[in-house]
Amino acid sequence: MQHADIAIVGGGIVGLTLAAALKDAPCRIAIINKGLIDQPLGDKPGARVSAINQANISALKKADVWQHIDASRANPYNAMHVWDKDSFGDIHFAGNDTGGELESDTLGVIIENLALVNGLAHSVLKQDNVVVIDTTIERVLSSSQQNMLMLENGDALSCRLLVGADGANSFVRKQANFPITFRDYEHTAIVANIRTQQPHENVARQAFTPTGPLALLPMRDPNVCSIVWSQTPDAAKTLQGYSDSEFCNALVAASNNALGPVSLETSRTAFPLTMRYAREWAKDGIVLVGDAAHTIHPLAGQGANLGMQDALALAALLGTLLEEQKDIGQLRYLRPYERARKTEAMKMIAAMDGFKFLFDGNDPLKKLIRGVGLAATDKLSAVKQAFVNHAMGL
Template sequence: MDIRPGRRNYRGMTQDADALIVGGGLNGPATALALAGAELRVALIDAAEPDVRMDPGFDGRAYNLGLASRRFLTVVGVWDEIGPQSQPVREVVLEDARPGERAVAALAHFDHDEIDEGPAAQIVEDRVLRPALLRACQAHPRIAIHAPATVLATRRDDAGAEADLSTGETLRAPLLIACDGRDSPLARAAGIRRTGWGYDQTGLVCAVEHEKDHQGVARQRFLPGGPFAVLPLPGGRRSSLVWTERTAEARRIHALPDADYRAEVEARMGGALGAVTLAGKRWMYPLKLSVAQSWIAPRLALVGDAAHAVHPIAGQGLNLGLRDAAALAEVLAEAKRRGEDIGASLVLERYQTWRRFDGVSLALGMDAVNRLFSSDDPALRLIRDAGVRLATALRPARRAFMREAAGVSGDLPKMLRGERV
């Protein structure tokens, strides 16, 4: 590694932060807040203009935040701001349908009281969550934001890590953290390979206003082209749609004028919410599974989509990223208290051991569910529908499903239990 000559080793080397976090989307600021709450100094490097990130314009994007994620956001100090602007999911309904079909019998129904801790999920709009995270970062004394700034080069060795920025600055820290997306340039530069495949599916995202109140019900309709999720937004008469189509069909739909696009939406919604009108922007993005073969490299840790890009069928992408952030913060905080070098390989191995199995297994699980339900084969539909009904017929099974969806099962980091590190 090309650390510049003349610098002292890690213990004597001047450090700008304990960790350099690259990526200013959602996982980057969330990770910065988690580490800062664990009394680590953080430099957050974001290529976008701060004003762009803080834009409060409504664009229809929203996130399904599980109970564990809400606990995380409470610990880092942002839930009090975003909670009143969120929509609790009071019921979840699964349906197997075809475009144009109206009322169909539900495959499964889950009520919010299936678990004792409260609603398993709440829907938060991007325009609410993103600015709240950034404001919290700007206000935190242990977080320095460098934006707009891109990383031109990085160097890593036993002495620590350096990042050269487009601003002319060179930042130094014991650790680099990649929150720079599913095609992470930092991971690629470190020689980390990825395993994955495409689906010949494309995601479509938009928001609609509807004549009937959604009453806090989230619907997942399994259609031949892929899952069609209707996520309730605050106010009762708006919902965010996240749906999957075969790529050629998705491109055709995305190119339609608003009136025809709305007709395609109504054909898939099943009429439960009455007539709809489009609200905000329309989005389209390719879908694929992409999992890093290693979540760490010397002086480098991957978080969020940089480690695992999953199918959006269950809305777990951001929840997984927050689990990564919480686990990494806990591992680094404990290492620092013991006097360890927080960027050492033995420390980072603890993070990878803790998080990798969960991330990979969930990614593969979502892949399997998508493949199973993105089919119109009559025999397969009969078998899978019977399986879902049988698996969710008993309350203990429904409760286990909801606890998994809420993110409160398994070996949870402290922040996901609502505890400070």
């Protein structure tokens, strides 16, 4: 029998961010994760990346994590270019559009997910208050005073607070019987790394096409981008059936030849996109963070940032409760976190739904509205500043 004050299920970005943010808290933390929480990086950069905003970068620096991230697998970007394909609307964002709130022109950093996890793991594994258990949970037995976790390796673990940071198909969420709302975005995301003829110049680019958005995210190599190409299922199936050269030609056409001819650096992977929103995030002894509580469309690149902010908000609350010697497992004390983060998640889901509706298809009226909107926003510095500050988490 083992005991922890807090058991975090999931050793990914969000779960490790929560543990790292609690490094000075007077509590014992168990991270339950099947397999090692750190993995060796491949010889070439992987295609699964996140655009981490300034708010989360600052938090990682405060938690002594940032300096442990492999700099060769992270690349700052200092500008964004968004346009509507086959339309006059486009908009440019740069560091000086933030109203002077940034120390530099850097808007964010594109990081390989595995490199970010490894940086977090490097710090968390050195924490005196953390133990990592390589197993899975078979069953959760909950009472008003504690949770008893029956583990696959035959052991048992008791904890006062069980945190579900175990992704979109969360076992913890299912065990807690939290109801969930979900909707098919009717998009499939194709992910890969590409080599471009022209350098990306540390600019993050996004083109809205009639069948879905295409993001080109600048990697450390000045001629390599990670792409996230969200398409209708039929269009995605067609693209996946193309040869590499046919796929690259279609990509160049979709991006209006923004970076010249391209070639594939990695194989293509595809996965369907679904909106999920847990209608409850907390009960006595159990709470959700990250994709366990919500998943959103990747068109704004905010999924990882939203989950990390969940973790940081929960860590701040738990730190206060522990200092005040209050029961971290009582629902009444977890309510402020649930209310605040559910609101932020719902705002982001609504924004993504709005963008997807407005930029879908070739309807002439919608094309006119979005063209005028992008062009006007590009000229209105106050509006542009508000957009950029929000995207940066400032």
